[in-house]
Amino acid sequence: MGYEIMYDVIIIGKGPAGISAALYTVRSNLKTLIIGKNDSALRKAERIENYYGFAEAIRGEDLLKNGEKQALRLGAEILNDEVIAAEKNDFFEVATPNSHFTSRALILATGQPVKKVKIENLERFEGNGVSYCTTCDGFFYNNLKVGVLGFNDYAIHEAIELQAFTKKITVFTNGKDLVVSDKYACDLKDFEINNKEIEKLDGKEYLEKIYFKDGSSEDLDGLFVAYDSPSSIDFARKMGIMVDGNSIVVDKDQQTNIDGLFAAGDCTGGFKQISTAVGQGAIAGKRAIEYVRKQKLK
Secondary structure, eight states: OOOSOEEEEEEEOOSHHHHHHHHHHHHTTOOEEEEEOSOOGGGGOSOBOSSTTOSSOBOHHHHHHHHHHHHHHHTOEEEEOOOOEEEESSSEEEEOSSOEEEEEEEEEOOOOOOOOOOOBTTTTTBTTTEESOHHHHGGGGTTOOEEEEOSSHHHHHHHHHHTTTOSOEEEEOTTSOOOOOHHHHTTGGGSEEEOOOEEEEEESSSEEEEEETTSOEEEOSEEEEOOSSOOHHHHHHHHTOOEETTEEOOOTTSBOSSTTEEEOSGGGOSOOOHHHHHHHHHHHHHHHHHHHHHHHHO
8 A cells, every 4th residue: 555645653632742752753853733623721821820931820721822832933833623533454554534644653642532422321231231332342243233323524434443343333523513525525425323312221231221311212232332532542452552541551651552552641641731641652762762773774
């Protein structure tokens, strides 16, 4: 397979950890792409008074903008988009709704998942009919009736992956409008779309039925959660990255158990502070530089 553009490093997440990593990789002349949405929790911070070097308080929004300007000035590319899939083949493959990118090294800096779907019994059936990973668990639902919980490109991408195992697939938007890009619009015809708001999941030991707030219900063997945007843990599950709860496991060099894949910031757990994220990003960037240089010598 040919690649139109090969990046040395792709960074998923443009908060303090991701930008900090990029400052090191671009200064080492590595072609660097940062992909992320404007959804950092830091944007909601009105006053930051405990970050080194600022005599006066600074707004989180301003700190993030300054970081992006700095990375752009040094030569990084920043794409304001959502990553819906990441995997490793010969190189790392990263997909957004409309584009596909490859790189030699990958850094996850997407923060920790905070999204919660308020559906009765959702957590009860996790591992017993409710899954967060089509790659991991799709095989167990051969020719069974399954659902994907979500309302955007991420959900449709996961539904497409499930087609390798079953054709009985419904996308449940839980009362939200389904919004997809042109890339996935033509795929909608392959799935049932249910826009009803969900009341609860039910079953004995395993998931058997889904109930809606209008009083109706459907039999269901499995439900795959692909709600809103994929988090670092969603990527980790699909790629086989070791996790501890909602945190990605890394060594002292921010390296995961996958060679060439690093993680930094809140997605690794620990002390959730800007200074910590910046420090981890710097280490991840430095180690990514070393990794890419070794790959280029092969």
